Amino acid sequence: MRLDPTDQQLINHFQRHLPVCERPYLDISRQLDMSEQEVIERLQSLQSRNVISRVGPVFEHSRAGASLLAAVAAPHEQVDQVAARINRAPGVNHNYAREHDYNLWFVMTAPDNEQLDERLDTLENHLKLPMLRLPMVEGYHIDLAFDIDWEALT
Template identity: 60%
Template sequence: MHCQPQDFDMLDRRLIDCYQRDLPVCPQPFQAMAERLGTSEAEVIARLQRLQALDVLSRVGPVFEHTLAGASLLAAVAVPEEERDAFAELINQAPGVNHNYAREHHYNLWFVMTAPEEQCLDERLNHLETMLGRTILRLPMLESFHIDLAFTIPWAELERI
């Protein structure tokens, strides 16, 4: 669905503008957002759901500096294409796995695994490797890049278009 600037009222705009960064990390983040915006938690949640349904937002959640939260690693495994979904399910059950996705490559399943520290990460990967009966390609991060995807929305200019 294609949205126009007039489809967004002031609360929508403030929600988008205020929380492209700095999502509250607390037990009740939507309540904290609501207090800052002068509305209710239920309203914030309803607005976020609506904006996601309109494909204005793709994700609502914090981005953490993962190097401060423990160990992580990009990994890949080559599996028979006809069994890819079954292998993906096994990988998804492993502790610390996220971002599991298929790729058109010899290594056709890629995922990120996290753990509290390096030894635990190695143990998790070794266990998963044994469970899958496949060698896991381990791709440690050599250099970190931060891509800031937040941007100022020129609401007034958009309304004139």
């Protein structure tokens, strides 16, 4: 799949420098000399083609509420259905399969620990599956951006 130079610039620059403002797409559009709507449409197109998975900030979660890594032991034949149910739960922002007895791992967030516990309890009761709750002991910063050599891809 070939991406034009504007799509490449959107990916390269804004994966680390997404503007923090009321209208980030408008700010991006001004930097790239295009309309805000074109920026939105390009990002939607990149997402629909699975070039990018999401557009949004990554922030220090402990400053914005509560979060927890959790894992569920889903029967192998039900992994897709269980994953879909987890994804519909409020506050879930990652969900991925692992090769382990606890084979679906996800991060859930909430405004505070009380609501986080309520959300996890509700989900666990609905799923009727064993759930591990793994609170963060120490945080690490992982740079999720990638330097892409577009020339090497052609």
